[in-house]
Amino acid sequence: xxxxxxxxxxxxxxxxxxxxxxxxxxxxxxxxxxxxxxxxxxxxxxxxxxxxxxxxxxxxxxxxxxxxxxxxxxxxxxxxxxxxxxxxxxxxxxxxxxxxxxxxxxxxxxxxxxxxxxxxxxxxxxxxxxxxxxxxxxxxxxxxxxxxxxxxxxxxxxxxxxxxxxxxxxxxxxxxxxxxxxxxxxxxxxxxxxxxxxxx
Amino acid sequence: xxxxxxxxxxxxxxxxxxxxxxxxxxxxxxxxxxxxxxxxxxxxxxxxxxxxxxxxxxxxxxxxxxxxxxxxxxxxxxxxxxxxxxxxxxxxxxxxxxxxxxxxxxxxxxxxxxxxxxxxxxxxxxxxxxxxxxxxxxxxxxxxxxxxxxxxxxxxxxxxxxxxxxxxxxxxxxxxxxxxxxxxxxxxxxxxxxxxxxxxxxxxxxxxxxxxxxxxxxxxxxxxxxxxxxxxxxxxxxxxxxxxxxxxxxxxxxxxxxxxxxxxxxxxxxxxxxxxxxxxxxxxxxxxxxxxxxxxxxxxxxxxxxxxxxxxxxxxxxxxxxxxxxxxxxxxxxxxxxxxxxxxxxxxxxxxxxxxxxxxxxxxxxxxxxxxxxxxxxxxxxxxxxxxxxxxxxxxxxxxxxxxxxxxxxxxxxxxxxxxxxxxxxxxxxxxxxxxxxxxxxxxxxxxxxxxxxxxxxxxxxxxxxxxxxxxxxxxxxxxxxxxxxxxxxxxxxxxxxxxxxxxxxxxxxxxxxxxxxxxxxxxxxxxxxxxxxxxxxxxxxxxxxxxxxxxxxxxxxxxxxxxxxxxxxxxxxxxxxxxxxxxxxxxxxxxxxxxxx
Numbered sequence: 001x002x003x004x005x006x007x008x009x010x011x012x013x014x015x016x017x018x019x020x021x022x023x024x025x026x027x028x029x030x031x032x033x034x035x036x037x038x039x040x041x042x043x044x045x046x047x048x049x050x051x052x053x054x055x056x057x058x059x060x061x062x063x064x065x066x067x068x069x070x071x072x073x074x075x076x077x078x079x080x081x082x083x084x085x086x087x088x089x090x091x092x093x094x095x096x097x098x099x100x101x102x103x104x105x106x107x108x109x110x111x112x113x114x115x116x117x118x119x120x121x122x123x124x125x126x127x128x129x130x131x132x133x134x135x136x137x138x139x140x141x142x143x144x145x146x147x148x149x150x151x152x153x154x155x156x157x158x159x160x161x162x163x164x165x166x167x168x169x170x171x172x173x174x175x176x177x178x179x180x181x182x183x184x185x186x187x188x189x190x191x192x193x194x195x196x197x198x199x200x
Numbered sequence: 201x202x203x204x205x206x207x208x209x210x211x212x213x214x215x216x217x218x219x220x221x222x223x224x225x226x227x228x229x230x231x232x233x234x235x236x237x238x239x240x241x242x243x244x245x246x247x248x249x250x251x252x253x254x255x256x257x258x259x260x261x262x263x264x265x266x267x268x269x270x271x272x273x274x275x276x277x278x279x280x281x282x283x284x285x286x287x288x289x290x291x292x293x294x295x296x297x298x299x300x301x302x303x304x305x306x307x308x309x310x311x312x313x314x315x316x317x318x319x320x321x322x323x324x325x326x327x328x329x330x331x332x333x334x335x336x337x338x339x340x341x342x343x344x345x346x347x348x349x350x351x352x353x354x355x356x357x358x359x360x361x362x363x364x365x366x367x368x369x370x371x372x373x374x375x376x377x378x379x380x381x382x383x384x385x386x387x388x389x390x391x392x393x394x395x396x397x398x399x400x401x402x403x404x405x406x407x408x409x410x411x412x413x414x415x416x417x418x419x420x421x422x423x424x425x426x427x428x429x430x431x432x433x434x435x436x437x438x439x440x441x442x443x444x445x446x447x448x449x450x451x452x453x454x455x456x457x458x459x460x461x462x463x464x465x466x467x468x469x470x471x472x473x474x475x476x477x478x479x480x481x482x483x484x485x486x487x488x489x490x491x492x493x494x495x496x497x498x499x500x501x502x503x504x505x506x507x508x509x510x511x512x513x514x515x516x517x518x519x520x521x522x523x524x525x526x527x528x529x530x531x532x533x534x535x536x537x538x539x540x541x542x543x544x545x546x547x548x549x550x551x552x553x554x555x556x557x558x559x560x561x562x563x564x565x566x567x568x569x570x571x572x573x574x575x576x577x578x579x580x581x582x583x584x585x586x587x588x589x590x591x592x593x594x595x596x597x598x599x600x601x602x603x604x605x606x607x608x609x610x611x612x613x614x615x616x617x618x619x620x621x622x623x624x625x626x627x628x629x630x631x632x633x634x635x636x637x638x639x640x641x642x643x644x645x646x647x648x649x650x651x652x653x654x655x656x657x658x659x660x661x662x663x664x665x666x667x668x669x670x671x672x673x674x675x676x677x678x679x680x681x682x683x684x685x686x687x688x689x690x691x692x693x694x695x696x697x698x699x700x701x702x703x704x705x706x707x708x709x710x711x712x713x714x715x716x717x718x719x720x721x722x723x724x725x726x727x728x729x730x731x732x733x734x735x736x737x738x739x740x741x742x743x744x745x746x747x748x749x750x751x752x753x754x755x756x757x758x759x760x761x762x763x764x765x766x767x768x769x770x771x772x773x774x775x776x777x778x779x780x781x782x783x784x785x786x787x788x789x790x791x792x793x794x795x796x797x798x
Contacts (some may be wrong), residue, residue, distance in 0.1 A: 010554065012776075023204055027370055033204065034334075035368040038310075044556035044591060045761055060446040060523035061334070061367040061439065080548045100764045101554045105755050106596060115549040123546045141775045 001031055001159050002055030004063040005152075008082045009074025010099045011038075011048050014145035017172065018072065019050035021149060024168045025160045026054045036061040045102070047078055054159075070157045072148050074131075075099050076116035083124065092124050093151050093192070095131035095144065127151055127195040134187060143184035146173075150188020155196045162189065202370040205237070207335035207360060210371045211302060212237035214342035219380035221269035221297070222247045224257035226636065227665035228276030229311040230365035231304035235274055236666070239677055245379040248677040250668050253606070253636040254279035258286045258301065265299035265355070266392060268382035270346055274302045277316050278605065282637070284321070289394050290355050291325040292402045297382055298346035299355040306362050307485035307520040313586070313605060315518060317486035318359040319462040326406045328413055329357040329463050332422075333441045335369040341422060341460070352413060354406075361485060363439040363520075410464040417461040418469035425473040428455025432534060433477040437462065437490055440483040443526040454534060465493045474505065481533050482509030485521055508533075558591045560762035561738065561778025563704050563730030564657050568592040568599040569758060569782065570710035570728075571626060571655060575718060579623040581616040585609035585638075587630040588664045589657050596759045600628070607637030614641075614650035624718050625652045632662035632670040634687060642694050645723045653717045654725040656687055659732040667735060687727060697722035704728040707785040733778045740779020742772055743793030754783040754792065 005022055009015045016037055023033045031054050038048040051063045065084050071092040073079030079094050086092060098113025120126050129151055135141045146169060152158050153165050166182060173181045205213065212234045215223065223246060225235045238248055247264075251257035254275040261271035275283060280303040287301065303321070306312040322329035330345045332338035338360055349356045390398070417423060427448060433455040436444045441458040448456050457473050457480075459466065470493075474480070482491040488510035498505045508514045515521070515529060530536070558565045568589075571582075584590055584600035585608065593600035602612055613627040629638045634656055645652055662668040669675055674684040691699050697720050700713040710728065717724040742762075752770055755763045762776035763783060772783075772792075784792040 011556070012559075020204070023368060027202075027204055033368075033370065036363060037366050037368070044559060044588070046554050046556040057449070058446075059442045059449065061363050061442065062523055064446060064523040064527065077551050081551050083548065101552050102557050102759050102761050103555065103595075104552050105764045106759065111552045119546070119549055 002057050003159055004058070004068045004087075005052040005054070005070050005072065005158065006063055006068040006082055006085050007050040007052065007072045007074075008078040009048055010078060011045050013048075013074045014142070015048050015050050015074060018145040018149050019052050021165060021168050021172060022052050022158065022160070024172070025165045026052075028164050028168065029160060032056045034058055034061055047081060049082060070152060070155075072152050074144065074148065076113035076120065077111070080116045080119055083120075086124060090124070091155060091157050092120060092126045093148055093155070094120055094126050094128050095148060096128050097130065097132040125199070127155060127192060129188070129191055134191075137187065138180055138184050143180060146181045146184040147188040150185040151192035153185070154189035154192025156193075201373060201375070203373040204368055205335070205371050205373070206233055207338050207364040207367045207369070208233035209237040210335040210339040210369065211342050211358070211360065213241065213371055213373050214339040215272045215300070215346075216241055216243060216246075216377050217374045218298070218343045218346045219270055219378055220246060220272045220346070221379050221382065222261055222264035223272040223274070224249045224251045224260050225274030226251055226254045226257055226279055227632075227662050227668045228279050228304070229665055230306055230362040231274050231276045231279075231302060232665045232668065233365070234272075234302060235677065236668070241373065242375070242377045244377065246377065250670065250677050252671060254283035255286055258283040258290070261299055262286060262290050262295070263385075265295035265297045267385040268297040270298045270380045272300050272302065275304070276312065277303050277305045277318050278313055279303065280318060280321055282606065287355070288325055291327045291406065292399050293392060293394055294353045294402070295349065295355055296353065297380070298349035300342065300345045300349060300358050301355060302358045302360070304360050304362070304365050305486060308362065310362055315486055317489060318357060319489045320487060322357045322359070323463045323489075326410060327354050327356055328352070328417075328461060329359050331359050331438050331460050331462055332364055333438050333458070333460070334364060335367050335371065337422060338364055339371050344420075348413075352409060354409075361438050414464035414467055417464060417466040420461055420466065422460035423458065423466050423469050425455060425457045427452045429476050430455045431476065431478040433457060433474070433480045434483065434530070435459065435480050435490060435494065436483040438485060440485060440521050440526065443521055443523045444483055444530070446523045447527040447530050451534065451536065459490055462489050462493070465497075467497060470494070470497060471501065474503065478504060479506045479508070481514060481529070482507065483515060483521060483526055483529075484509070488517075555594055556591060557594055557759065557761055558588065559733055560760050560773075560776040561733040561780040562588070563659055563728065563733070563780070564589045564592060565597065565758060565760065566704035566707065566710065566730070566780065566782045567655060567657050567728040568597045568628070570704055570707055571714050572597065572599055574711040574714035575624060578718075579620075581613060581620075581623055581625040583609040583613040583616070583625065583627045585627070585629045585633050587633055589628055589630055592628065594759065596756055606633055607641055610638050610641030610652075610654055611644060613652040613654070614645050614648065617651040621651075627652060627654045629654065629656055630663075631656065631658040631660065631672045631687065632668070635671045635685070639690060642691065642696075642723065642725075646694055646696065650723055651721050652723055653714070654723070656725060656727045658687060658727050658729045659735075661732045661735050663732045663734065667732070691725050696725050698724040699727070700725070701727040701729055704730050705780050705782065707782065733780075738778040738780075741774050741777045741793075742779050742781060742784055744770055744772055745791050745793055747789050747791035749789055749791070751788065753788055754786050757786050758782055
């Protein structure tokens with residue numbers, strides 16, 4: 001299997017854990033995996049990306065433009081920023097909750113993500129999820145990353161079994177949040193599954 | 201068992217496998233996780249430390265290597281500037297046990313002051329350099345680096361770049377650790393005491409030896425050639441080799457030469473691989489080092505070879521290369537039409553910019569704000585330094601006038617005070633940076649009668665690089681409590697005019713301390729003490745009450761990312777707010793919730 005998955009968002013949203021879980025799950029299923037993360041200065045509220053490359057054919061640690069099978073987007077404008085990476089026929093999973101940068105709050109530029117969502121809807125195949133609303137059901141926005149992972153898994157585009165991912169989540173989250181994370185994954189899984197079925 | 205680790209983790213595991221006895225370093229992106237990984241795997245018998253700075257780290261390691269032990273030193277590229285004093289001399293003296301200096305380069309730069317190229321440092325110091333292209337290779341190569349270091353009794357440099365350091369791959373993690381057995385130091389003043397006579401003699405020895413190492417490297421397993429034969433060839437190093445390979449995997453007719461040991465340059469290997477080649481394009485990040493070596497080689501052997509790359513304007517000098525940029529350049533070079541391209545043709549809406557900012561609730565914001573308010577209307581110089589608090593430069597704080605290198609804030613403020621007797625010069629320095637290179641600057645200020653106020657932003661950690669401990673936090677990398685070294689006592693020992701410790705989150709007290717210090721001539725210090733919000737998690741939240749008149753002063757003055765507007769009204773993002781209460785103290789109508797408690 002060759003699969004390129006790009007995860008993007010804003011520093012602090014938990015993209016790194018999401019990429020680790022995908023990578024670990026793919027490894028557990030016997031695949032060769034490489035990934036690359038943004039770390040350092042950029043983490044402080046800046047745009048962050050993780051590139052996960054599954055398969056022996058991947059040499060570059062970063063996914064080439066136009067080759068990502070799936071984008072898991074934690075924030076609308078960050079999905080648009082990374083859209084050039086999406087392959088033809090690729091899928092974008094988009095959290096519709098916008099994160100306003102401080103610069104936008106200062107100038108009151110009115111960024112609310114809606115323009116981004118319009119652009120995405122018109123141009124690529126997307127699954128939209130209202131992260132804020134979905135996470136309210138779970139009790140904290142901290143579960144957004146696992147929720148979005150669930151959507152990706154439910155869409156069937158990751159090529160990784162649900163059970164494998166659940167077991168990797170169990171290994172990687174603190175015991176007291178295990179149940180809530182599994183619930184977030186399951187909630188996302190249903191969203192992904194329903195949306196993908198609607199498309200076909 | 202195979203484990204999925206970061207490139208830096210792979211370097212650490214490779215070093216453990218090589219039986220490293222001593223490992224020291226100073227945190228710096230992208231190198232910090234090497235020392236941290238060593239601490240996570242079996243390492244009993246290994247001396248592990250976060251040294252106070254890179255120079256100290258290298259000197260600790262040098263003595264270990266004189267004793268026959270294997271020593272690893274880790275730093276980022278600008279850290280090597282700090283360690284260059286011992287490095288240059290150590291190159292002449294040499295070592296007994298293997299000594300590997302890992303200096304991580306940062307093309308981009310993503311998280312650094314410069315785009316310097318450590319391979320040039322190796323050439324400058326006349327010592328070998330290893331340049332891995334992936335985490336897997338780094339794991340193997342670090343062992344080779346120790347072996348070569350011992351074979352030629354010289355320190356060697358290991359130079360990964362960000363994409364190797366922060367790339368992840370599955371690595372065979374050793375399940376046990378056997379430190380190298382070593383004899384111990386044998387006194388030999390003729391060998392270990394650097395004097396002009398020794399330097400003269402060893403200079404000649406090094407130059408002769410490096411020719412031999414170049415020959416040795418000509419057979420080195422990671423200097424490779426694949427594809428071809430072709431008249432048009434490609435030369436690459438580091439991660440650029442992987443990018444080139446990503447494209448050339450579909451064009452196996454093109455010869456791809458990869459050099460993993462830039463210095464001493466593997467001349468005979470390269471000459472052999474250049475047979476029949478008429479044109480070569482070089483892909484390397486940072487400086488055109490290999491390109492220059494090819495030009496030298498070409499001149500020396502009168503090769504009918506056209507060398508292109510950065511020097512000919514074909515490849516950009518600055519920034520990172522990528523699979524995409526290299527694919528485009530190769531397409532042009534080889535006259536190939538089929539190339540990876542984005543399928544997204546619609547013009548996207550304008551994207552919001554997201555410069556990095558201080559976290560919501562970061563005590564540095566409050567410290568900067570207190571100084572800004574207290575000094576409003578006066579002529580000031582705000583000298584910044586290296587750390588999270590460099591972000592104090594961003595709007596609306598705008599509190600960093602200069603930033604140069606580690607520790608420079610303290611000394612540059614002195615320079616301003618000497619050329620302008622009227623202005624008030626302030627230095628901002630973090631606790632870890634203070635220990636790394638701030639103290640000597642304070643001594644300089646007192647001795648030379650500067651008029652400055654030093655603001656120590658003490659958040660009890662090395663936050664920017666991932667919260668490493670330092671002398672002020674007590675617990676060292678061996679897990680021992682060495683006792684916290686008091687910044688206040690150090691300053692008092694140096695003999696400052698005034699030292700005040702305040703909680704920056706108490707705005708009035710903080711501003712009062714600033715005014716008091718600014719009014720006294722001489723060297724004063726304010727220790728702004730409040731823990732990093734990422735270390736001491738707070739469950740407090742601020743809330744906006746109905747009294748809010750929507751003046752947005754809180755947003756305009758603090759720039760806290762938790763403060764935002766929704767439908768024209770100021771709101772607080774509860775997922776980010778730490779209840780620090782700075783906005784509450786800024787609000788002109790007391791419309792921000794209570795005492796910060798939820």
